[in-house]
Amino acid sequence: MTVQSDWVQEAWSSTAAKVKRIHKRIGDRFPHASVNGVYQLEPAQWWTAGFWPGLLWLVYRETQDEALKATAESCECQLDELLTDSNRVDHDIGFMWTLTSVANYKMFGDAKSKRRALLAANLLAARFNVQGNYIRAWNPWSEGERNEGWAIIDCAMNLPLLYWASETTGDPRFKHIATKHADTVLEHFIRPDGSVNHIVVFDPETGEKLEVKGGQGYAPESTWSRGTAWAIYGLSLSYQYTGNERYLNGAKQAAHFFLANLPEDHVPHWDFRLPPDVTAFRDTSAGACAACGLLLLAEQVSEQESAFYYKSGERVLHSLYSNYGAWESEEEEGLILHGTSHFPEQRNVDVPLIYGDYFFAEGISRLMGKRDQFW
Numbered sequence: 001m002t003v004q005s006d007w008v009q010e011a012w013s014s015t016a017a018k019v020k021r022i023h024k025r026i027g028d029r030f031p032h033a034s035v036n037g038v039y040q041l042e043p044a045q046w047w048t049a050g051f052w053p054g055l056l057w058l059v060y061r062e063t064q065d066e067a068l069k070a071t072a073e074s075c076e077c078q079l080d081e082l083l084t085d086s087n088r089v090d091h092d093i094g095f096m097w098t099l100t101s102v103a104n105y106k107m108f109g110d111a112k113s114k115r116r117a118l119l120a121a122n123l124l125a126a127r128f129n130v131q132g133n134y135i136r137a138w139n140p141w142s143e144g145e146r147n148e149g150w151a152i153i154d155c156a157m158n159l160p161l162l163y164w165a166s167e168t169t170g171d172p173r174f175k176h177i178a179t180k181h182a183d184t185v186l187e188h189f190i191r192p193d194g195s196v197n198h199i200v201v202f203d204p205e206t207g208e209k210l211e212v213k214g215g216q217g218y219a220p221e222s223t224w225s226r227g228t229a230w231a232i233y234g235l236s237l238s239y240q241y242t243g244n245e246r247y248l249n250g251a252k253q254a255a256h257f258f259l260a261n262l263p264e265d266h267v268p269h270w271d272f273r274l275p276p277d278v279t280a281f282r283d284t285s286a287g288a289c290a291a292c293g294l295l296l297l298a299e300q301v302s303e304q305e306s307a308f309y310y311k312s313g314e315r316v317l318h319s320l321y322s323n324y325g326a327w328e329s330e331e332e333e334g335l336i337l338h339g340t341s342h343f344p345e346q347r348n349v350d351v352p353l354i355y356g357d358y359f360f361a362e363g364i365s366r367l368m369g370k371r372d373q374f375w
């Protein structure tokens with residue numbers, strides 16, 4: 001369903017105008033978090049490298065601004081060197097090449113973009129552990145670190161690259177890996193109440209589940225809100241590609257937990273289970289991502305259920321636009337304020353985040369009736 005309100009077009013106009021404005025400074029570089037009003041830039045190998053070009057593609061699609069297209073393509077080209085260096089990429093390959101090469105291929109049929117995305121899909125597939133049925137998360141952060149058995153909920157959002165690869169090549173092996181990992185998400189990440197684990201550690205030799213870690217959440221037993229958002233959207237996308245009802249049910253389970261634990265303004269705190277002495281900063285990026293998942297769910301469920309998910313996603317996006325936007329500020333490059341990247345490590349807390357900006361823009365495009373998203 002699509003019932004566009006006046007504020008939706010206003011939100012899109014505000015988004016497009018600000019993206020064009022900050023594009024003049026950022027250009028074909030890779031922003032991550034806005035600190036003191038200025039987006040800090042990361043190397044091309046950083047996991048968020050796809051979100052800025054993805055945001056540019058969203059705005060280009062509506063405005064046909066050739067400057068944005070040229071910049072998005074330049075960002076994509078800069079990722080090429082990573083395709084021959086597997087030590088510099090990890091499970092977030094999907095985030096990086098879905099929003100660059102897959103987006104380019106879907107819009108223009110570009111042969112080079114297709115080749116890049118398929119190479120990236122092969123690198124992602126190569127991280128699959130056949131004993132534990134999971135895609136390995138990070139590479140070692142330091143010499144001697146052993147994290148071969150680590151899997152994280154974030155990877156649910158990287159699976160569309162594999163589904164796309166199977167659809168594009170006709171080879172089902174990519175899809176087989178994606179569904180095996182999605183099944184592991186259902187079995188080991190989604191708790192009975194719909195809350196979500198961030199990190200699950202397996203024995204990489206036997207596949208046995210060993211422990212759960214808190215990761216970017218407050219504690220192993222708490223519930224990191226962005227992890228819940230990854231689950232909602234990621235499992236909805238797995239259902240979109242496979243039609244397997246178990247993924248739809250898992251997405252709905254996580255969505256109901258997420259919605260039941262939102263504060264009055266419909267924008268989540270960074271963790272849903274915090275002790276009273278820990279500051280409950282908002283994470284607008286979690287809200288934006290979850291809203292995209294809720295709007296996709298609205299397209300997938302029965303007519304009787306659809307309005308519930310649609311209106312829930314719309315409420316989150318409306319609150320982000322009305323209460324958290326920095327539309328007219330010349331002193332702030334971020335679109336959406338008050339994101340929280342990694343509270344336990346005190347990194348980028350209460351700042352705009354490029355993936356929050358991307359998912360907000362994607363959510364607004366969905367409200368405008370654009371169902372052909374890049375995932």
